[in-house]
Amino acid sequence: MKLSRLAAFAAAASFTALAWAQGGPSDPQIAGIVVAANQVDIDAGKLAKSHSKNKEVQEFAQRMITDHTAVNKQAGALVKKLNVKPQESDTSKALKAGGKENLGKLKGLKGAQFDKAYAEHEVAYHQQVLDAIDKVLIPNAKNAELKGLLEKVRPAIAAHLEHAKMMVSHLK
């Protein structure tokens, strides 16, 4: 528990303004963060869909796969239109590393333990992504269409967060 809290803190810290003391991320870096953030949650959703026996968890996992794939499709179309190449940054790399670590941890769990760990991580993850959208990504996006995409994505992340909290409460 302590370790996972520490990992969550590290991931949160890498997202926030602290990590961008030298000035915020550029638009290509923001695009890279968006794509990485979505892919991490799609991968976790795929694992949960195949591992969990709980109907609510499976449905939530499918929702994450569908919705985050839709966001990445929009992001992909926009970067193509703007001729921007998503760029890696310490944040996108930290996201991918955090996602990989979470998958590794989840793979070692079964049944109710797996469901609980997946659900709780989804709450923490969506809270971090929401904070990043509000504190780092929207304030630093220079292109109006990129900013518009982030503003359009925000309500979906907020709804996923509430949905994940609902799932956690049902698993208790």
Next chain:
Amino acid sequence: MNLPRPLPALVAALLLLPMGAAPAQAAGATHQVRIEGMKFVPERIEVAAGDTIVWSNKDFVPHTVTAAAAKVESGELAEGKTFRFVAKRKGEMPYTCRLHPVMRGTVIVK
């Protein structure tokens, strides 16, 4: 033989009237609900029995209009798709998006 000038206009008006007003009244009014930003807008809508409600999904993620108790189910609505429903039974019909259960709306049929 020349007809008085106002007559053709009057005939036209009489012919057009039932075509325009009467059928619309018989079918009831149509109300629009947007599904946007993970919300039903407006979240609460009051209609008369016989009115039609049209939900339009403006989000890029799919949604549904689901009122389990009233057995209303739109199926998955992709972006840009609509769902039409004629409100018949009077009373309150709470509904949700089956895919995103935090989204809620209410139709009041008077």
